[in-house]
Amino acid sequence: MAIISPNTFDPLKRYISVRLQQGVPIVDADWNELEDVRRFELRAFLKWFVGDGIPEGMNAFVVQGSETPDNFVVRARVYEPGDDGTPPLLDRGLHHVGRCLVDGLDVIIAEDLTYRGQPLHVSQPGSAALAAAWGVPQIPELPAVDGDLLVYLDVWERLVRPSEDPRLVFPGLGTESCARLKREWVVRVRQSGHVPQTGFGIPPVSDPDYLQGHSYFALASIRRRASGGPVTFQDITDRRGSRLMLPPATLIEDTLGENASTYRLYNTYSRPRLSLRRAINLLMRGELPGEDERVVSDTPGSDNIKRAFFVDAQERLQAYWEAPQEGLDQIVGASLDTRETLFTPSFGSLRKYTSGSARNREPDAAPLPDGGALLTYQREVSGIFCKRLLPGLDPGAPEQQVSDSGSAPAVRVHGNLAAFFFFTTTGSQWQFRRYRHTDGVFIDSSPKSFASIPNTTTQRHFHATVDNSGRIWAGFRTGVDIGVARLSLADGVVTQLGTFNSGGIDFDPFLVPDNEGQALLFWGNDSGGLRVASFRADGSSQVDTVPTTQQGDANPTAVMDVMGDLWLFFNRNANNEIWFIRRGADGTWWPARMLTGARNSNILPHAVLAPDGSIWLFYLASRTGPSNIVFRRLYTSI
Numbered sequence: 001m002a003i004i005s006p007n008t009f010d011p012l013k014r015y016i017s018v019r020l021q022q023g024v025p026i027v028d029a030d031w032n033e034l035e036d037v038r039r040f041e042l043r044a045f046l047k048w049f050v051g052d053g054i055p056e057g058m059n060a061f062v063v064q065g066s067e068t069p070d071n072f073v074v075r076a077r078v079y080e081p082g083d084d085g086t087p088p089l090l091d092r093g094l095h096h097v098g099r100c101l102v103d104g105l106d107v108i109i110a111e112d113l114t115y116r117g118q119p120l121h122v123s124q125p126g127s128a129a130l131a132a133a134w135g136v137p138q139i140p141e142l143p144a145v146d147g148d149l150l151v152y153l154d155v156w157e158r159l160v161r162p163s164e165d166p167r168l169v170f171p172g173l174g175t176e177s178c179a180r181l182k183r184e185w186v187v188r189v190r191q192s193g194h195v196p197q198t199g200f201g202i203p204p205v206s207d208p209d210y211l212q213g214h215s216y217f218a219l220a221s222i223r224r225r226a227s228g229g230p231v232t233f234q235d236i237t238d239r240r241g242s243r244l245m246l247p248p249a250t251l252i253e254d255t256l257g258e259n260a261s262t263y264r265l266y267n268t269y270s271r272p273r274l275s276l277r278r279a280i281n282l283l284m285r286g287e288l289p290g291e292d293e294r295v296v297s298d299t300p301g302s303d304n305i306k307r308a309f310f311v312d313a314q315e316r317l318q319a320y321w322e323a324p325q326e327g328l329d330q331i332v333g334a335s336l337d338t339r340e341t342l343f344t345p346s347f348g349s350l351r352k353y354t355s356g357s358a359r360n361r362e363p364d365a366a367p368l369p370d371g372g373a374l375l376t377y378q379r380e381v382s383g384i385f386c387k388r389l390l391p392g393l394d395p396g397a398p399e400q401q402v403s404d405s406g407s408a409p410a411v412r413v414h415g416n417l418a419a420f421f422f423f424t425t426t427g428s429q430w431q432f433r434r435y436r437h438t439d440g441v442f443i444d445s446s447p448k449s450f451a452s453i454p455n456t457t458t459q460r461h462f463h464a465t466v467d468n469s470g471r472i473w474a475g476f477r478t479g480v481d482i483g484v485a486r487l488s489l490a491d492g493v494v495t496q497l498g499t500f501n502s503g504g505i506d507f508d509p510f511l512v513p514d515n516e517g518q519a520l521l522f523w524g525n526d527s528g529g530l531r532v533a534s535f536r537a538d539g540s541s542q543v544d545t546v547p548t549t550q551q552g553d554a555n556p557t558a559v560m561d562v563m564g565d566l567w568l569f570f571n572r573n574a575n576n577e578i579w580f581i582r583r584g585a586d587g588t589w590w591p592a593r594m595l596t597g598a599r600n601s602n603i604l605p606h607a608v609l610a611p612d613g614s615i616w617l618f619y620l621a622s623r624t625g626p627s628n629i630v631f632r633r634l635y636t637s638i
Contacts (some may be wrong), residue, residue, distance in 0.1 A: 001227070002159060002161065002179035004028060004032070004179060005027065005028050005029040005032070005208070006029070006034070006037075006251060007032065007033075008029045008030075008033045008039065009032070009033045009036035009040070011040050015033075015035070015037060016037060016041070016452065017037060017470075018030050018031075018033055018037065018224040023247060025334055030616070031098070036094075042104075043103075043104035043105065044104060045104075046101055046104040046105075046106070046346070047101075047103055048104075048272050049246075050101060050244055050246065051101065051241065051244055052100075052101055052102055052103065052239030052241050052244075053100065053101060053240060053242050053243070053244045054098075054100050054240055054242040054243070054244045055099055055101075055243075055245065056242075056244060056245040056246045057180050058077060058091030058098055058099060059075070059098075059242075060075070060076060060077050060097075060098025060099055060100055060109055061074055061075070061098060061109060061153065061240060062074070062075045062219075062240070063075075063099050063151050063218055063219050063220035063222075063236055063238070064076060064232045064233065064236065065231045065232045065235065065236060066114060066115075066230060066231055067230055068114075068116075068230065068559070069228060069229055069230055070141055070142040070144075070228055070229075070230075070231075070232070071114055071115050071116045072114070072115050072151070072222070072231040072236070073112055073113070073114050073115075073140070073189050073229065074112065074113050074114075074115070074219070074631075075098075075111050075112050075447040076097065076098040076109045076110060076111050077098050078131050081379040086430055092110075093108070095111060095184050096110070097110045097573050099337050100153065100217060100240075101217035101244060102153055102155045102185075102215045102217040103155070103216075104214070105155055105183060105215055106183075107155055107159075107185050107217075112186075113332050114621050115139075115142070116141075117510035118139055118187065119184055120136070120138055120139045120186050120534060121368070122133075122139065122140055122141060127139075130236075131464045132452050134184070134566065135154070135158075136154075136156060136186075136211065139186060139187075139188060142189060142222075142224065142231075142424070142548070143189075143191065143413060144224070144225070144226050144227065144228040145191065145222075145224055145225075145226055146224070146225055146226045147161075147191060148191075148193075148222065148223055148224070149189045149190065149191060149221065149222045149224050150189060150190055150191075150192050150194070150195070150215050150218060150219050150220075150221055150222075150239070151187060151188075151189050151191065151218075151219045151220040151221070151222060151239075151617045152184055152187070152188055152189075152190070152192075152195045152196075152217060152218045152219055153186075153187060153188075153216060153219060154185060154186050154187075154188050154196075154211075154214055154216060155183065155184070155185045155214065155215045155216070155217070155219040156183075156185075156214045156215070156221075157177055157182065157183050157184070157213075157215055157555055158181070158182055158184055158212070159181060159182075160179070160180045160181070160182045162176055165180070166276070167536055168180065168380075172260050172343065173477060175425055176358040177201070177382065181410070181511075184392075187219065187587050188209075189222070190209055191444060191560070192209075193345050194209060194210070195209060195216035195217065195218050196209040196210035196214075196216050198210055202351055202612055202615075206398070208621060216612075217239070217240075217241075218235060218239040219238075219239060219240055220238055220239050221236070221237040221239055222236055222237075222238050223237075224233040224433065228510045231333040255276070256638065257271065258271075259300070261530070263323040272635075272638045273291075273540065273612070273620050273633070273635060274289060274290070274291060274382040274635060275454070276638065278363075279635065279638060280504075286593055287593070287595070288593070288595060288634050288635075288636070289634070289635045289638075290632050290633055290634035290635055291310070291345070291632060291634075292344065292632070293621075293630050293631070293632050293635045294345065294629055294630065295449060295597075295628055295629070295630050295632060296321075296334060296347050296618070296628070296629040296630065297321075297323070297332070297334060297347065297350055297628065297629060299324070299332075299628075300352065300388055300626065300628050301323065301503075301624040302324070302618065302622075302627040303322065303323045303596075303626075303627055303628055303629050304321065304322040304323075304329070304361070304362075304620070304627075305321045305322070305604055305606070305618065306321075306362055306363065306364055306619055307364065307463070307557075307606045308320035308321065308363050308364050308365040308369050308375075308409075308531065309606055309608050309616070309618050310365070310366065310608055311374075311608055311609070311610050311611065311616075312367040312368075312371045312373065313339065313367060313368075313369055313370065313586065313612050314337075314390075314391065315338050315339050315370040315499060315610075315611050316335045316336065316337050316338065316371070317335060317336045317338055317347075317608065317610070317616060318335050318336055318365065318367070318373055318489075318630070319335070319529060319618065320331065320332055320333040320345065320353075320363045320364075320365045320373075320375060321333070321363060321587075321629055322360075322361045322362065322363060323350075325352060325355075328357070328358075328359055329359045329360065329361050330352055330353075330354045330355060330359075330360050331352070331353045331354045331361075331363045331375070331377050331522055332350050332351060332352050332353065332354060333350075333351050333365075334347040334348055334350050334351065334636055335347065336348065338610050338611065338612065338614075338616075345631075345633055351587060353375060353387060353389075354377065354379075355557050358379050358380050358381065358382060359379070359380045360377050360378070360380075361377065361378055361379045361380070361408065361410060362377050362383075362408055362460075363375060363376070363377040364376050364378060364409055364410045365411065366413040366418065367413065368388070368413060368437060369416075370391055370417070371391035372388065372389050372390050372391045372419055373388075373389040373391070374386060374411050374435075374437055375387045375388075375389055375411075376409040376410070376411045376420055377409060378403065378408070378409055378422075379407070379408050380403070381410050382401075382407045383401060383403045383404040384399055384401070384402040384403045384405075384406045384407075384409045384422045384434070385399050385400065385402060385558070386402050386411065386420065387399050387400070387401070388437055388589045390438065390632070397440055400440065400444075401446075402420045402421075402422070402433055402442075403422060403424070403433065403447050405424055405426065405624070406422035406423060406424045406431070406447075407422065407423050407460070408422060408423045408460040408462060409421065410462060410463075410464055411464070412464050412465070412472050413437065414466045414470040414472075415470060415489075416436055416437060416438045417434060417435070417436060417443070417470075417489045417490070418434070418435045418436075418437050418488060418489075419432050419434050419435070419472055419487060420432060420434075420435060421448075421450060421461070421462065421464060421474065423460070424447070425455075427449070427452060427456040428449045428452065428454065429450070429451060429452040430449075430450040430453070430462065430476055430600075431447040431448060431449055431450055432444075432447065432448055432450045432472070432487060432494075433446070433447045434489065436494055443492070444492065448492065448494075449494075450485060450487065450494055451474075451478070451483055451494075451496065452459045453477070453478040453483070454478060454479045458475075458477065461476060461477035461507055461508060461509060462474065462476045462477075462509070463474070463475050463476075463509050463510045463511055464511065464522075465484065465512060465513050465519060466513070467513045467518070467519060469511070470489050470490065471486050471487065471488055471489070472486065472489060472512070473485075473486050473511050473513070473519040474486070474487070474521065475509030475510070475511050475521050476499060476509060476551070477506065477507060477509065478499060479502060480501075480504070480505045481499045481501045481502075481585030482498075482499065482500045482504060482509050482521070482523045483496075483498070483499045483500075483535070484497040484498060484499075484500070484509075484521060484535075484541075485497060494587075497541070498536070498541070500521075500531070500533055500543055502521075502526070502528070502531050502543060503525065503527055503528070504524050504527030505525070505526045505527075506524070506525050506531070506632075507523065507524050507525075507554065507586070508523055508524045508525070508554050508555050508556060509521060509523045510522045510523070510556045510557055510558065512558045512559065512560060513560075514534075518534075518535045518536065519535050520533070520534055520535070520558070520566070521533040521535070521541075522546070522556035522558060523556065523569065523577050523597060524552075524555070524556065524570075525551075526551065526552070527551060528545060528551055529545045529546055529547075529548075529550050529551065529553055530545070530546040530556055530568075530570060531543055531544070531545055531546070531548030531550040531552050532545075532546050536605070545580075546568065546581060546589065547591075548581065548588040548589070548591045548592040549551045549570070549571070549581070549592060552569065552572070552573070553570050553571065553572050553579075554571045555570055555571045555603065555604055555605060556568060556569070556570045557569050557605050557606050557607045558607065559607045559609040559615055560609075561609060561613055561615075561636055561637075562613060563585060563637070564584075564585030565582055565583065565584055565585055565636065566582070567580060567581075567583075567607065567634065567636060568580060568581045568582075568583065569595070569605045569607050569617060570605065571602075571603055571604075571605065572590055572592075572594075573633075576601055576602065577594055577596055577602060578595045578596040578597075578602050578605050579592050579593060579594050579595060580592070580593060580595050581593075581600070582636075595617075595632075596619075596621075601620075601621065601622045601627070602619050602620075602621050603619060603620050603621075604619055604620045605617055605618070605619040607617045610633075613635075613636065613637055614633050614634065614635050614636075615633070615634040615635075615636065616631055616632075616633055616634075617631060617633075617634055618630070619631075
């Protein structure tokens with residue numbers, strides 16, 4: 001009879017060792033707690049860092065049919081017999097048994113067994129007494145029912161007595177040695193889709209088959225019939241987890257090209273932002289890998305956007321748009337930290353930047369070097385205004401007036417200087433006004449002319465970009481053509497770069513700087529596909545039609561990644577779909593492909609390139625009524 005002190009081990013105390021002191025008696029409780037600490041840490045590692053299942057290279061605990069009625073076989077699947085059939089004990093236990101990890105417990109099977117041949121089965125002599133001694137239920141016959149049965153492992157540990165193992169008594173002395181704990185397991189069945197649980201559902205429902213201190217693992221499902229009979233291979237569905245293995249660190253380098261130490265850091269750009277499986281599946285369907293569509297804001301009423309989206313110096317994505325607020329359109333915004341959104345990007349709370357009894361609309365914004373933003377917008381009747389927002393999208397400096405008239409404002413920043421652009425009906429022209437954002441001073445005392453256009457021109461076809469040298473390139477509609485001009489921020493000199501007439505009506509200009517200090521200009525045309533003009537270093541340009549685009553394609557937007565590839569997005573089919581095209585660094589255009597599909601309306605796309613190389617695409621979508629701003633994060637490289 002084993003006399004053992006009560007167990008003193010408590011894992012929540014976080015003891016990791018038992019240290020022997022001088023002059024202190026050695027008691028069994030200390031010895032046992034030392035062993036329990038070691039066993040618990042190993043079990044926690046196996047459970048949480050390895051998992052449940054059969055190791056790689058084994059096929060243990062596989063359930064197979066039997067020719068005898070109401071029976072099946074559980075195979076050990078031992079493939080390494082000893083050279084002479086009797087390997088050493090340690091070698092046999094390591095190599096010549098089947099294994100399965102169950103809740104962090106290593107369960108071994110050395111020989112095949114049958115369900116009815118287990119000592120606890122009701123058909124075996126002494127099974128009732130054995131079940132009573134072990135404090136577990138007997139194993140019943142397979143029920144004769146029409147339906148599925150779950151075959152599972154039931155694993156537990158128990159104290160072994162000298163009556164079972166005489167070697168636990170010292171020969172000659174007749175006294176017991178240290179007691180032993182043994183890991184037992186049996187194969188059971190039940191009419192359920194899952195193994196016994198402590199409690200499931202809401203509220204929790206007790207499981208009559210669950211035993212405290214036992215662990216369970218599903219092996220197979222068996223299709224049974226009320227007529228009983230043998231279990232055949234057609235009746236069995238394997239349910240085992242398998243191929244457990246801790247892979248070598250070189251696997252990360254082989255698949256991702258990144259060293260394992262860097263990869264283990266959670267918030268690093270070396271980790272893929274979506275699974276390789278999802279990326280491959282999307283590519284096989286002809287789609288651009290990315291995340292599901294998400295809403296920037298679902299405020300009541302219809303939102304309206306221009307192109308006021310960008311990543312700031314602190315790698316936050318800032319967004320500004322026009323939204324109904326208390327019955328009147330006002331300028332609102334929100335932000336998202338791209339560094340903290342590996343898998344579930346979500347914008348923060350909405351902030352309102354304008355108020356009052358007048359409508360504020362058509363916002364545009366540009367990032368500032370300190371992580372803040374320069375915001376501009378049109379106020380009905382009053383003209384064009386701006387605000388310098390502090391980092392974090394706080395309102396910051398008070399509102400300033402850029403012009404007492406005008407519409408369709410835009411703003412671009414380089415260094416400590418900015419330029420506001422807007423259209424004015426006075427003289428039917430685009431005007432600009434330079435501004436020093438570091439002290440809030442306008443360099444130009446009044447607006448200056450940027451480009452004159454016919455008064456029949458639709459005024460809001462305008463887009464501008466800044467190249468690496470601080471020159472602002474702007475494309476605008478002039479009559480039925482597209483005009484291009486360039487502003488030097490430092491001295492305010494405007495250079496007219498010409499007008500493009502591609503036949504029919506031209507519209508929706510969009511400029512993107514290339515990697516050589518020049519710019520690419522895209523626009524739509526009502527008699528053909530999208531057009532592109534490439535500006536050369538000598539100031540000349542060449543106009544081409546973007547391959548695989550078609551009449552009616554509109555609203556182009558583009559980004560150029562660090563590899564020199566250009567990604568062009570645009571609307572197709574009466575603004576219901578968003579498509580994209582890639583142009584390689586060698587100038588080769590790939591075929592156009594659909595991105596969103598015709599789900600009601602998807603219009604006005606705008607692409608933003610993030611520091612990690614991902615593309616954030618914003619667009620206006622109406623799904624069930626009002627239009628809301630949605631976004632998707634897309635990946636062009638893993």
